[in-house]
Amino acid sequence: MKYPVHITSEIGELKTVILHRPGKEVENLTPEYLKRLLFDDIPFLPAIQKEHDYFANALRNRGVEVLYLTTLMEEALNSNEIREKFVDQILTESKSNINGAWKNLRAYLLSGSTKELVEKVMSGVLKTDIPSEKKIHLYELMSDHYPFYLDPMPNLYFTRDPAAAIGNGVSINRMQERARKRESIFMDYIMNYHPRFANHQIPKWFTRDNRFAMEGGDQLVLSKDTLAIGVSARTSPQAIEQLAIQLFKYQDQFTKVLVVEIPKSRAFMHLDTVFTMVDHNKFTIHPAIQGPDGNMRIFTLEKGEQENRVKITEGNNFSEALKAVLNLDEIILIPCGGGDPIASAREQWNDGSNTLAISPGVVITYDRNYVSNEVLRNHGIEVIEVQSSELSRGRGGPRCMSMPIYREDI
Known part of the structure; x- marks a missing residue:
């Protein structure tokens, strides 16, 4: 080709x-x-x-x-710089700073393998996925009842x-x-x-x-x-x-x-x-x-x-x-x-x-x-x-x- x-x-x-x-x-x-x-x-x-x-x-x-989208995406995120750029863009477009969770979400998404990162972004991040001890601000602990930090992409x-x-x-x-x-x-x-x-x-x-x-x-x-x-x-x-x-x-x-x-x-x-x-x-x-x-x-x-x-x-x-x-x-x-x-x-x-x-x-x-x-x-x-x-x-x-x-x- x-x-x-x-x-x-x-x-x-x-x-x-x-x-x-x-x-x-x-x-x-x-x-x-x-x-x-x-x-x-x-x-x-x-x-x-x-x-x-x-x-x-x-x-x-x-x-x-x-070809599978998940595999292609994992292979595209082939450096820490690209991974971090991707996470920042996802959080920005998801308006994830509204409830003050940006820092914790960013750390959570970047904490595992690239495969895990892609899966988390696609499947959505529940508020229960972030341990309570990581939530250091009152507005994080008292956020609204909507269950997701990041919506799933069904x-x-x-x-x-x-x-x-x-x-x-x-x-x-x-x-x-x-x-x-x-x-x-x-x-x-x-x-x-x-x-x-x-x-x-x-x-x-x-x-x-x-x-x-x-x-x-x-x-x-x-x-x-x-x-x-x-x-x-x-x-x-x-x-x-x-x-x-x-x-x-x-x-x-x-x-x-x-x-x-x-x-x-x-x-x-x-x-x-x-x-x-x-x-x-x-x-x-x-x-x-x-x-x-x-x-x-x-x-x-x-x-x-x-x-x-x-x-x-x-x-x-x-x-x-x-x-x-x-x-x-x-x-x-x-x-x-x-x-x-x-x-x-x-x-x-x-x-x-x-x-x-x-x-x-x-x-x-x-x-x-x-x-x-x-x-x-x-x-x-x-x-x-x-x-x-x-x-x-x-x-x-x-x-x-x-x-x-x-x-x-x-």
Whole structure:
């Protein structure tokens, strides 16, 4: 591999992917704080880990290299200076000085191995983790009843959102929700300090210190020259335009960004929860995102005549826009649940449209979406089903759970 990052499509043969195996952060969910941490239910840790291992092995069985976020992060924190910088940044972004616990938290996080440090940050730090004799101030002993010094990060197993590979570069995303903002710190450190990536000067098309939010579930690389991005509850049009300007300014491969507005609701969280590419001309779609005659708000961004400006063309038909940017005469939109109003709504809630392509016409899906899976097979798609009773509780599917960093060109 000339470059450690190379993504020029959604369907090229997948060679390397980053996953996160759910850990103790899932067990630190409680009913009282589910909304704060963006969960609807509490997964059973041994079962969700078993299901995630099944998913990872399904990828390995097809020749995909699986990298784990925790391991990459441990290897990136390869000096005391980097470890301390990371801890200070985590504490700053967690606003952990509000209750006066900064010094004790810093010492606690740095007291063990690098592996323990990464696990503590991901799983969260309970107030009971710091012994009482370490709490020398009254405000530490009388802090509020919220149980955490550092919140857990239970959404981490959705590695798609904090960062996305685009061409030979990456987008390190600014997450919309407070519960997820810190997640993109990990990919930032991995790209900056991990030996596999640090020496390649991998371009960053978007950075996490941007003012405007964008998440990886809304970013789809349709072809070697076209990126699709959804305007959703998690991704803003301002962020999309800034990413497009950076792409057009610093590389020549991507020349178009297709902007797709989707309903801003929890059921349609990101573009990839309602639309994914499964073959050269085949796509999954949830019919509810389209208006009469397939109409939606669609915009095509191209390089503008003035610096730091884009040319914007507006359209309203999704199928026609896809055919135009992909130079196809026909496309096939495969409806979630076969278009049945009950099956499509039920399976959409369980990410029936959220497929992970591992090569053209071969996808990984959740086994629970049996109607959608059968419809895919009827359209000539090979479907690899993975167990999903616990994984699906987090409201994300196989594409959400994966960050591809290398695909073969198609």
